[in-house]
Amino acid sequence: MTENRSLQSIRGTHDLLPGETEAWDVVEGLIRDVMGLYQYREIRTPVFEDTQLFARGIGEHTDIVNKEMYTFTDQGGRSITLRPEGTASVVRAWLQHRLGAQGTVDKLYYMGPMFRQEAPQKGRARQFHQFGAEVLGTDAPEADAEVIMLFLSVLDALGLETWSLHIGSLGCRECRAEYRVLLVEFLSGIEDLLCEECRERVGTNPLRVLDCKNEGCRLATAKAPSLLDHLDDECRAHFEAVQALLGDRGIPFTVDPRMVRGLDYYERTTFEVLSPDLGAQDAICGGGRYDGLAQMIGGKDRVPGVGFAAGIERIMLALEAAGIDLDFEPLCEVALIHIGDAARQRLFTICDTLRRAGVACTTELFDRSVKAQMREANRREALLALIAGEKELEADTITLRNLVSGDEEQVAFTDIVTTVLERLDQMEEEAVDEEPDEWTDEDEQSGPGPGEAA
Numbered sequence: 328m329t330e331n332r333s334l335q336s337i338r339g340t341h342d343l344l345p346g347e348t349e350a351w352d353v354v355e356g357l358i359r360d361v362m363g364l365y366q367y368r369e370i371r372t373p374v375f376e377d378t379q380l381f382a383r384g385i386g387e388h389t390d391i392v393n394k395e396m397y398t399f400t401d402q403g404g405r406s407i408t409l410r411p412e413g414t415a416s417v418v419r420a421w422l423q424h425r426l427g428a429q430g431t432v433d434k435l436y437y438m439g440p441m442f443r444q445e446a447p448q449k450g451r452a453r454q455f456h457q458f459g460a461e462v463l464g465t466d467a468p469e470a471d472a473e474v475i476m477l478f479l480s481v482l483d484a485l486g487l488e489t490w491s492l493h494i495g496s497l498g499c500r501e502c503r504a505e506y507r508v509l510l511v512e513f514l515s516g517i518e519d520l521l522c523e524e525c526r527e528r529v530g531t532n533p534l535r536v537l538d539c540k541n542e543g544c545r546l547a548t549a550k551a552p553s554l555l556d557h558l559d560d561e562c563r564a565h566f567e568a569v570q571a572l573l574g575d576r577g578i579p580f581t582v583d584p585r586m587v588r589g590l591d592y593y594e595r596t597t598f599e600v601l602s603p604d605l606g607a608q609d610a611i612c613g614g615g616r617y618d619g620l621a622q623m624i625g626g627k628d629r630v631p632g633v634g635f636a637a638g639i640e641r642i643m644l645a646l647e648a649a650g651i652d653l654d655f656e657p658l659c660e661v662a663l664i665h666i667g668d669a670a671r672q673r674l675f676t677i678c679d680t681l682r683r684a685g686v687a688c689t690t691e692l693f694d695r696s697v698k699a700q701m702r703e704a705n706r707r708e709a710l711l712a713l714i715a716g717e718k719e720l721e722a723d724t725i726t727l728r729n730l731v732s733g734d735e736e737q738v739a740f741t742d743i744v745t746t747v748l749e750r751l752d753q754m755e756e757e758a759v760d761e762e763p764d765e766w767t768d769e770d771e772q773s774g775p776g777p778g779e780a781a
């Protein structure tokens with residue numbers, strides 16, 4: 328017997344409903360604008376990939392690969408993984424399509440759903456959305472600074488003013504290997520004080536111990552050697568150059584010697600942007616440099632790269648916490664209201680004609696009373712209503728009501744489109760006239776008017 332329970336969305340996934348989707352559209356539109364400003368071009372990669380891409384790119388000993396990936400075997404026996412992040416896919420696509428050879432496609436951005444089987448909580452979902460940017464093929468510290476500035480420009484465009492930027496450096500593979508020996512030596516001496524997971528990490532991924540949220544581990548590792556003290560000359564110079572570029576632009580940041588990040592592909596610069604309003608899941612953006620990633624996933628040559636990804640859900644929460652309201656309903660210019668079935672069909676045709684003329688309008692699809700149709704028009708804040716019943720059909724006219732002023736007029740059926748367009752234009756002009764005057768450059772030059780104080 329099949330169970331007939333009512334089905335719900337999967338834990339950790341969320342439906343985005345009307346009201347929210349419009350706000351997301353605004354945010355995504357602003358992100359695209361900023362990407363254009365910085366000259367990044369969009370790439371859309373598949374949401375599932377060969378499991379090896381992430382296992383090798385993100386690292387076998389990371390939480391993401393070990394515990395969080397949605398991996399399944401497909402009908403052909405292949406191991407497939409829903410992407411937990413975008414960077415490995417972008418680098419794979421860049422190598423596969425030889426985008427580097429084209430010379431111009433080196434700054435890319437993406438937006439879309441990512442999947443991680445983490446414990447759901449506020450700001451942490453199993454299907455969540457990121458937007459991100461990647462610059463491929465350059466070691467230049469300017470690229471590191473640019474991706475950070477790009478993300479901060481998105482925050483600026485959204486009106487999000489409170490954030491903190493934390494940056495660190497993980498050095499290159501060579502300096503990290505030397506540091507790892509020192510760190511393992513240190514951690515071996517305090518192993519008894521570490522949590523069980525961290526004890527395991529000492530052998531597999533010792534840097535992650537520094538990132539453990541457990542209070543005992545944090546205290547025990549307070550005096551651990553810092554990677555920043557063990558950078559080689561080139562890595563130190565690179566990190567200093569990134570800091571100088573940010574500093575010159577007046578961008579405030581904190582150097583965090585313990586920043587580890589949850590992905591193994593990082594080298595040199597790492598960074599996170601935190602929002603003070605989000606509680607435990609306060610990272611709205613994470614990123615860094617990954618010069619070895621292309622080779623980790625099978626590329627022949629080293630392709631230096633740097634980028635970031637930001638969680639759109641967390642940005643929406645931060646906007647809400649900051650009181651920035653982006654919810655709105657789409658504009659309804661005309662509501663068509665019928666009295667009786669004959670008029671209903673006629674209005675259906677008129678509605679189609681108006682839409683072809685670019686007018687946003689709605690006609691009744693349900694069997695509601697005139698009163699209910701009027702209520703619906705008001706709820707949608709329609710500007711005009713076109714009302715027709717038998718009387719109007721006989722006279723070949725329609726009642727056009729301005730829902731702002733309440734004025735009514737009779738319009739011949741043949742004149743509906745032109746009259747509606749005229750009235751909408753007039754209403755727009757009136758709305759502009761009612762807006763408070765803005766101080767313009769001309770006002771500035773002409774100085775105070777007669778009788779006004781200088």
Ligand code: HAM
Pocket residue numbers: 411412413414443445450451452453455456457459460461589590610611612613614615616617633634635636637638639640641
């Ligand atoms: P990440 O730090 O793992 O980095 O994720 C980036 C951002 O995605 C986080 O700061 C957070 O805002 C959001 N995020 C991550 N997991 C979740 C979740 N479970 N629920 C909601 N939001 C989440 C990366 O993914 C790297 N690919 C970033 C990068 C790009 N590095 C270089 N290029």
